[in-house]
Amino acid sequence: MNLEKQIRKLARSFYWQTLYNASKENQGIKLFNNESNFSFIQIRFLHWLKIYSMLYEELSEQHWENLNRKIIEDDMRCDAFLTWRGKQIDRQNFKLREDRRKMQNKNKSKGTSYKIYQGPTNKNKEVDK
Amino acid sequence: MDKKQLEKLKDIAKNLEVPFNPEVLIQEGNAIFVRGSDIYRCRVPSYKEKVLAQEYRNKKYAELMERGEHYTEKGLRKVIKNRKVDPIDIDALEKDKEKKLDELKDLQLDLATQITENKKVDELKKKINEKYYEAFKLVIEISEYLSPCLEYNVREEYIKYLTCLCTEIEGSGGHWTRVWNSLEDMENSTGKIVENAIKVMTEIVYSDES
Numbered sequence: 001m002n003l004e005k006q007i008r009k010l011a012r013s014f015y016w017q018t019l020y021n022a023s024k025e026n027q028g029i030k031l032f033n034n035e036s037n038f039s040f041i042q043i044r045f046l047h048w049l050k051i052y053s054m055l056y057e058e059l060s061e062q063h064w065e066n067l068n069r070k071i072i073e074d075d076m077r078c079d080a081f082l083t084w085r086g087k088q089i090d091r092q093n094f095k096l097r098e099d100r101r102k103m104q105n106k107n108k109s110k111g112t113s114y115k116i117y118q119g120p121t122n123k124n125k126e127v128d129k
Numbered sequence: 130m131d132k133k134q135l136e137k138l139k140d141i142a143k144n145l146e147v148p149f150n151p152e153v154l155i156q157e158g159n160a161i162f163v164r165g166s167d168i169y170r171c172r173v174p175s176y177k178e179k180v181l182a183q184e185y186r187n188k189k190y191a192e193l194m195e196r197g198e199h200y201t202e203k204g205l206r207k208v209i210k211n212r213k214v215d216p217i218d219i220d221a222l223e224k225d226k227e228k229k230l231d232e233l234k235d236l237q238l239d240l241a242t243q244i245t246e247n248k249k250v251d252e253l254k255k256k257i258n259e260k261y262y263e264a265f266k267l268v269i270e271i272s273e274y275l276s277p278c279l280e281y282n283v284r285e286e287y288i289k290y291l292t293c294l295c296t297e298i299e300g301s302g303g304h305w306t307r308v309w310n311s312l313e314d315m316e317n318s319t320g321k322i323v324e325n326a327i328k329v330m331t332e333i334v335y336s337d338e339s
Contacts, residue, residue: 032156032158034157034173037173037175040333041154041333042155066242068244077241080237080238080239080240083234085241
């Protein structure tokens with residue numbers, strides 16, 4: 001089994017997911033023996049810990065119809081799902097931006113605008129005197 | 130791609146695998162591997178060691194530039210493209226590789242919409258595997274054409290230097306000592322230790338800086 005496969009298998013295991021989630025709540029729980037100068041492998045492992053934590057959370061919330069445990073545990077299907085998920089999120093964000101832009105244009109055409117306060121005028125100063 | 134070619138590529142991929150326990154590598158940061166009755170480790174280099182390796186790499190770069198024996202990557206691409214016998218367009222090979230990766234993404238999007246295990250899932254997985262190896266074949270081909278270039282050589286020197294500094298052998302009492310005191314010692318060393326150690330160090334430090 002190649003290194004990446006082994007890292008992923010460890011990252012989605014019950015032991016490491018539990019440790020990861022616990023370390024988020026309790027800073028006293030360390031994932032690694034070293035506290036700095038992390039190797040590239042450790043960085044990749046952290047990346048996969050985060051990804052699998054997110055996937056298990058979305059699975060428990062039944063966020064996606066086409067996500068199940070078998071898919072998470074199959075590297076190829078998991079990669080396929082992550083590619084698809086990325087596209088879905090991009091589409092959602094694009095739609096949000098478009099809706100926001102339409103709302104702003106609608107407000108402009110209604111003449112909804114706000115006068116910017118420019119401080120006291122000379123007329124007011126004379127009155128104050 | 131035929132079955133024989135696919136098997137050959139799988140062998141190449143297997144040779145790139147590193148021989149050690151990943152859980153130890155993850156928890157320790159260091160990579161421990163065994164050869165015969167000896168236990169070795171490739172330590173994660175410290176910041177100072179990385180700086181020394183970068184200085185060595187820069188010195189080697191200047192030396193090789195002055196000698197004029199190596200093309201830069203840009204120059205080598207031009208030479209290979211314009212040669213009279215069997216010219217190769219590396220840029221075209223890279224575009225082909227990107228095209229294969231885009232086709233792989235389309236297959237992945239198709240696979241992602243399959244919820245139950247069925248025949249289509251197996252077919253798609255087989256196609257994705259083949260597409261992956263087609264792209265991998267191009268990566269190997271491009272890497273072979275460009276391996277004599279200056280930048281590749283200098284990158285190898287960086288890894289070699291770190292490997293020399295950070296490969297240790299366990300002695301009595303759990304005490305670790307350097308395997309090689311100098312690059313020359315390492316280069317003159319026989320056996321598979323050097324090859325294994327370089328492979329391991331490449332995994333530990335590979336990043337944009339190398």
